[in-house]
Amino acid sequence: MAFNKKEEFSTKEQSLAAFAKAISHPARIAILDVLAKKNECICGEIVDVLPLAQSTVSQHLKELKNAGLIDGTIDGPRSCYGINWKAFEKFSNEFNSLFNNLRVKNEKACC
Amino acid sequence: MAFNKKEEFSTKEQSLAAFAKAISHPARIAILDVLAKKNECICGEIVDVLPLAQSTVSQHLKELKNAGLIDGTIDGPRSCYGINWKAFEKFSNEFNSLFNNLRVKNEKACC
DNA sequence: TCTCTTAATCGTATATTTGCGATATAAGAT
DNA sequence: ATCTTATATCGCAAATATACGATTAAGAGA
Numbered sequence: 001m002a003f004n005k006k007e008e009f010s011t012k013e014q015s016l017a018a019f020a021k022a023i024s025h026p027a028r029i030a031i032l033d034v035l036a037k038k039n040e041c042i043c044g045e046i047v048d049v050l051p052l053a054q055s056t057v058s059q060h061l062k063e064l065k066n067a068g069l070i071d072g073t074i075d076g077p078r079s080c081y082g083i084n085w086k087a088f089e090k091f092s093n094e095f096n097s098l099f100n101n102l103r104v105k106n107e108k109a110c111c
Numbered sequence: 112m113a114f115n116k117k118e119e120f121s122t123k124e125q126s127l128a129a130f131a132k133a134i135s136h137p138a139r140i141a142i143l144d145v146l147a148k149k150n151e152c153i154c155g156e157i158v159d160v161l162p163l164a165q166s167t168v169s170q171h172l173k174e175l176k177n178a179g180l181i182d183g184t185i186d187g188p189r190s191c192y193g194i195n196w197k198a199f200e201k202f203s204n205e206f207n208s209l210f211n212n213l214r215v216k217n218e219k220a221c222c
Numbered sequence: 223t224c225t226c227t228t229a230a231t232c233g234t235a236t237a238t239t240t241g242c243g244a245t246a247t248a249a250g251a252t
Numbered sequence: 253a254t255c256t257t258a259t260a261t262c263g264c265a266a267a268t269a270t271a272c273g274a275t276t277a278a279g280a281g282a
Contacts, residue, residue: 003271004237008162009137013144017137024132025240026120029209033124036213039220044258051119056241058260063239077249078258083217092210098140099203102147106194109150114241115267136270155228167271169230174269188228188279 016098019091022067027052027060032083035070040082127209130202133178138163138171143194146181151193 006014023029027050034046047057061081064070068087073080117125134140138161145157158168172192175181179198184191 005162005271006137009141013137013140016140017135020131021135024128024135026117026124026128027240029124029127030120032213033216036216037220039217047259051116052240053242054259055243055261059240062260074248074259076258077256079260083213085217088210088213095206099199102143102194102199105144105147106150106196109148116241138270158229163270164272165229166231166273170270173230185229185278188226190229 012094016094018067019069019094022064022069025060027057028064031057031060031064032069035081035083041075041080043078043080046081123205127205129178130180130205133175133180136171138168139175142168142171142175143180146192146194152186152191154189154191157192 006017009017023032030050031046034042034049038045044054046061047054050057052060061070061072065072065081069084069091070081071084117128120128134143141161142157145153145160149156155165157172158165161168163171172181172183176183176192180195180202181192182195
């Protein structure tokens, strides 16, 4: 049981679900907000702003990184993060595609 | 530990995160797709289309319902589901607000 | 009434997520 | 060389999510 059946769905569905998952926690939305405001290159500043421990923030950053939404580069003793705008726009478009698709499909079915 | 710290974030962040969570599983995206295609009133048809057991589909439907994205009405021995387009548009707009907000904040920070 | 169909719910197993403290790592400062 | 600072990672605990089969509930039809 509890086998992972996610791969039985379409690639598009999986990709959208993965993106949604990446932003499915308020902490990660807050992180994106901080990164957008400061343009790039913030590290422990995020920890100061969020009500979470450093290790927890680090974990959330890792997830955003894995999802491709942010980039992280090591800059001396600290880490520099920034939004990957290219990936961000891609996802934003995919989202709107999904929304529009649902609307269009419904219009066709309706009348 | 593992205390839920979600409520320490802003209402907007929580609400967006909750919506993202609702569509963070391919099965739930697939369900929305089916509901859009058939306009409304589908029940066990979803089970036929998805590679999941009836009880699992029922659970996913419940989550979408809790998130407010779909409505379910009992129609005799069967259940009738449909997308709650009002809520859907609300979320769609909130999403685009988030995306635009991040873009604007970044432009200001940039130069 | 009894049966069939449809769907929700319960119980259970397993997997994943969330969170923290402690520890490791790595670069800069002293 | 050692100390400090910044972050990542490890190990753990608790909570949530995912999935299924079995059971329940409720209307439809014989």
